[in-house]
Amino acid sequence: MDIERRSVSMPHVSQQTDQPFELGVFSFVEFDKDPVTGVRISGAQRMAELLETIELADQVGLDVFGIGEHHRPEYLASSPATILAAAAARTKRIRLASAVTVLSSDDPVRVFQQFATVDLISNGRAEIMAGRGSFIESFPLFGYSLNDYDELFKEKLDLLLRLRESERVSWQGHFRPSFTNLGIYPRPVQNPLPVWIGVGGTPESVVRAASLGLPMVIAIIGGLPEQFAPLAHLYRETARQAGHDPAKLALGINSHGFIADDSQQAADDYFPSYAQTMNRLGRERGWGTITRQHLESARGLRGSNFVGSPDQVIEKILFQYEHFKHQRFTLQMGVGPIEHKKVMRAIELFGTKVAPIVRAEIAKRRAS
Amino acid sequence: MDIERRSVSMPHVSQQTDQPFELGVFSFVEFDKDPVTGVRISGAQRMAELLETIELADQVGLDVFGIGEHHRPEYLASSPATILAAAAARTKRIRLASAVTVLSSDDPVRVFQQFATVDLISNGRAEIMAGRGSFIESFPLFGYSLNDYDELFKEKLDLLLRLRESERVSWQGHFRPSFTNLGIYPRPVQNPLPVWIGVGGTPESVVRAASLGLPMVIAIIGGLPEQFAPLAHLYRETARQAGHDPAKLALGINSHGFIADDSQQAADDYFPSYAQTMNRLGRERGWGTITRQHLESARGLRGSNFVGSPDQVIEKILFQYEHFKHQRFTLQMGVGPIEHKKVMRAIELFGTKVAPIVRAEIAKRRAS
Numbered sequence: 001m002d003i004e005r006r007s008v009s010m011p012h013v014s015q016q017t018d019q020p021f022e023l024g025v026f027s028f029v030e031f032d033k034d035p036v037t038g039v040r041i042s043g044a045q046r047m048a049e050l051l052e053t054i055e056l057a058d059q060v061g062l063d064v065f066g067i068g069e070h071h072r073p074e075y076l077a078s079s080p081a082t083i084l085a086a087a088a089a090r091t092k093r094i095r096l097a098s099a100v101t102v103l104s105s106d107d108p109v110r111v112f113q114q115f116a117t118v119d120l121i122s123n124g125r126a127e128i129m130a131g132r133g134s135f136i137e138s139f140p141l142f143g144y145s146l147n148d149y150d151e152l153f154k155e156k157l158d159l160l161l162r163l164r165e166s167e168r169v170s171w172q173g174h175f176r177p178s179f180t181n182l183g184i185y186p187r188p189v190q191n192p193l194p195v196w197i198g199v200g201g202t203p204e205s206v207v208r209a210a211s212l213g214l215p216m217v218i219a220i221i222g223g224l225p226e227q228f229a230p231l232a233h234l235y236r237e238t239a240r241q242a243g244h245d246p247a248k249l250a251l252g253i254n255s256h257g258f259i260a261d262d263s264q265q266a267a268d269d270y271f272p273s274y275a276q277t278m279n280r281l282g283r284e285r286g287w288g289t290i291t292r293q294h295l296e297s298a299r300g301l302r303g304s305n306f307v308g309s310p311d312q313v314i315e316k317i318l319f320q321y322e323h324f325k326h327q328r329f330t331l332q333m334g335v336g337p338i339e340h341k342k343v344m345r346a347i348e349l350f351g352t353k354v355a356p357i358v359r360a361e362i363a364k365r366r367a368s
Numbered sequence: 369m370d371i372e373r374r375s376v377s378m379p380h381v382s383q384q385t386d387q388p389f390e391l392g393v394f395s396f397v398e399f400d401k402d403p404v405t406g407v408r409i410s411g412a413q414r415m416a417e418l419l420e421t422i423e424l425a426d427q428v429g430l431d432v433f434g435i436g437e438h439h440r441p442e443y444l445a446s447s448p449a450t451i452l453a454a455a456a457a458r459t460k461r462i463r464l465a466s467a468v469t470v471l472s473s474d475d476p477v478r479v480f481q482q483f484a485t486v487d488l489i490s491n492g493r494a495e496i497m498a499g500r501g502s503f504i505e506s507f508p509l510f511g512y513s514l515n516d517y518d519e520l521f522k523e524k525l526d527l528l529l530r531l532r533e534s535e536r537v538s539w540q541g542h543f544r545p546s547f548t549n550l551g552i553y554p555r556p557v558q559n560p561l562p563v564w565i566g567v568g569g570t571p572e573s574v575v576r577a578a579s580l581g582l583p584m585v586i587a588i589i590g591g592l593p594e595q596f597a598p599l600a601h602l603y604r605e606t607a608r609q610a611g612h613d614p615a616k617l618a619l620g621i622n623s624h625g626f627i628a629d630d631s632q633q634a635a636d637d638y639f640p641s642y643a644q645t646m647n648r649l650g651r652e653r654g655w656g657t658i659t660r661q662h663l664e665s666a667r668g669l670r671g672s673n674f675v676g677s678p679d680q681v682i683e684k685i686l687f688q689y690e691h692f693k694h695q696r697f698t699l700q701m702g703v704g705p706i707e708h709k710k711v712m713r714a715i716e717l718f719g720t721k722v723a724p725i726v727r728a729e730i731a732k733r734r735a736s
Contacts, residue, residue, distance in 0.1 A: 043554055044492065083453065085454045107510070123416070141477060180508075182508060185443070186399070
């Protein structure tokens with residue numbers, strides 16, 4: 001269903017929360033040749049640089065770092081929990097999330113065990129973000145059929161939620177062996193272990209998250225973000241009707257972007273790997289070629305791409321806040337390789353220039 | 369088959385290697401009430417203490433740290449790779465192994481991906497030690513039958529070895545969905561990623577490891593270790609007949625034990641949790657009650673338990689070396705909770721007092 005054609009009217013959103021607005025970074029741990037130099041660094045170096053960025057994100061006070069799951073040569077992250085465990089051992093306060101765990105093709109028992117372990121290592125900072133996945137490589141690899149795309153997710157999410165509810169569980173389903181009254185270990189620090197739902201814009205996914213009373217992240221990576229605002233209304237209204245207090249639910253938005261000291265620099269840093277990655281995917285999926293003009297258009301105030309100076313990114317988060325009244329914004333800093341020192345600078349700017357102003361301004365707007 | 373009754377005669381072992389003798393520590397990450405105080409610390413504290421011990425093991429120059437896999441409330445480690453990833457982020461030189469991965473009830477693709485990730489985080493220090501497992505909780509949990517105990521391991525090991533051999537793999541088997549020409553990512557730093565076989569004394573397991581030319585660890589946790597020496601002969605002879613150079617294979621021994629500044633202290637520190645754990649297992653498995661006299665007997669020179677002063681442990685490793693000519697010795701420091709500061713002291717003694725003397729003495733014996 002094309003969300004842009006939905007007739008749900010723009011709601012007046014009155015979401016309130018006592019929690020400060022949260023800001024964070026997502027990475028798929030892109031592992032590709034540098035679009036400028038043509039060089040691909042080693043996997044070990046890429047991983048070391050990733051961990052440095054997570055440490056820095058923690059140090060500059062960002063709230064969450066998310067790692068995606070991909071089973072392709074252009075990404076190092078096929079096991080988010082393994083990477084998050086390393087990050088947990090190097091950080092103090094930042095929350096550590098999958099972004100997303102492709103739950104449909106995984107075993108919820110293993111996923112729960114791994115994230116419970118990350119939760120122990122991090123002393124209560126782990127989050128599972130479950131999604132159906134925008135790539136499909138994991139389905140044939142783990143023996144699943146895309147014909148069961150939705151049923152798989154539904155059943156596996158049901159099992160995952162049972163595992164966090166009680167230590168001993170009985171289970172019967174179609175896509176994973178049944179068991180009776182078995183204990184699942186280790187138990188996490190957080191009870192319950194947070195499970196978010198990551199959605200790409202499908203209303204049925206929004207309804208599912210809301211009906212279950214689960215926090216939700218919308219990935220907005222194209223179009224006009226304000227056109228996704230009806231999903232926020234749908235989410236809160238469905239939750240309310242299902243008996244969940246919308247004020248206790250968290251809504252996040254995740255978008256692509258990059259931050260540099262000035263706007264031109266941000267776009268220059270971002271564009272080469274953006275074009276390289278989007279054009280490769282475009283060849284697979286039949287999209288047109290990405291030009292610099294696409295980026296310039298998408299990074300305008302009403303566009304979906306957060307590439308700009310700290311002031312531009314602040315303005316854009318606040319603009320979206322008026323439409324979504326969301327609780328968390330996460331930035332996927334590049335969809336392909338960007339020079340490490342530039343990524344470090346982007347995270348520093350995000351944590352020290354963008355986040356404090358966004359948090360203060362949103363607190364002010366909530367209070368008024 | 370009871371190895372003590374086998375008629376294989378004690379071989380003259382002439383195993384040589386250029387590598388220094390390796391020493392390390394294994395842990396199942398026991399999570400139980402303290403047998404003395406009756407208190408169980410939190411899971412997060414237990415995990416933090418574990419990571420401190422691995423960091424110390426690295427700092428004092430031990431060669432390897434192994435984490436077991438158990439799906440029981442008395443252990444925190446159901447996902448060794450997740451814990452090893454955290455350890456990788458905190459250490460510089462020590463090798464990081466599973467001890468063991470219960471491969472029979474896991475998916476080799478996920479196992480490979482997780483350990484390849486640990487290998488990237490650690491810059492080439494990950495090892496998979498695959499075993500059939502001495503506990504059986506994972507079988508019903510992941511939908512496997514104990515009737516397939518051996519076939520499961522055989523097939524899954526075959527797949528695991530194929531995954532490390534090439535990036536794209538086709539697979540057809542009985543216990544895991546088939547796939548055709550798919551890529552497995554990320555690729556590890558080490559090529560091939562080390563895969564050891566952990567055996568409990570079953571000659572068939574030894575023959576399998578040897579036939580495949582894989583390094584092997586024998587767990588010796590009871591009886592007279594010298595009676596296991598025929599397994600070392602069987603291993604090397606089978607490897608030779610299968611066309612593998614025995615001099616290029618590594619044999620390890622893993623045993624229970626503990627080290628303190630003096631012998632009496634080591635036994636006093638070790639006994640309470642040893643008795644608590646062994647008597648709990650004994651009730652499940654129909655063993656008799658463990659007494660202090662059992663421990664005193666087992667920790668003699670010819671016994672299987674390495675509880676003692678540094679000098680006693682040195683003497684015992686060297687005594688066993690004459691029987692096995694092995695390449696690696698690992699000590700499981702306690703089978704239940706022992707006060708953290710005592711474990712830290714034990715690791716310090718192992719790395720600073722025991723390891724240098726053992727390495728030097730074995731180098732001398734090999735040269736003569």
